[in-house]
Amino acid sequence: MHRLLTYLIAMVWLANGLLCKLLALVPRHEAIVARILGPAHAGLLTRLIGLAEIGMAVWVISGVKRRWCAAAQIALILSMNALETWLAPDLLLWGRANAFFAGLFCLLLYYHTFGSARLSPR
Template identity: 80%
Template sequence: MHRLILYCIALVWLANGLLCKVLALVPRHEAIVARILGPAHAGVLTRLIGLSEIGMALWVVSQIQRRWCALAQIGLILSMNLLEAWLAPDLLLWGHANAVFAALFCLLIYWHTFTAARLSPR
């Protein structure tokens, strides 16, 4: 179960990075980046963010510095969602309710890394 959750967390980063941003299958993501960082380079910046998210997926799966990885994920998720809710709430899939899903994902990452890991045999 521990590995399954690990791969699901990585899959969220991979799907958002590769499908939504690098391959631009969800144009709303580029619109959000344009709103927050400006339209001039929104396409390039969106793809760079996507590549970073793919990198995060690889970091999650590698389990190198698991706690730092979890803290980085939580920090990124909370800061991204705060910026989006403040500057582009009309572009979010669920509006301000996105914060609920972000918080639940952060709780899952925290629990998986700091609680469940101690309970799971290696």
């Protein structure tokens, strides 16, 4: 179960980074970046964010510094969703309810890394 959750978490980062941002299959992502960081370089910045998300997927799969990885993911998700909810709620898939799903994902990350620490290898 632990390994399956690891792969599912990595797939979330990979899908968002590769499909939504790098390949631009979900234009809404670039629109959010444009709203928050400005339209001048939104395309480039969106793709760079996508590369970073793919890097996060690799980090998750690697298992290196699992606790640091989970903490980084939780911090990124919470800060990213706070900015999006504040500055671009109309562009979010579920509007302001996105924060609820982001919170659930953060709880899953926390449980996967810290809550199940006694049950799985570090």
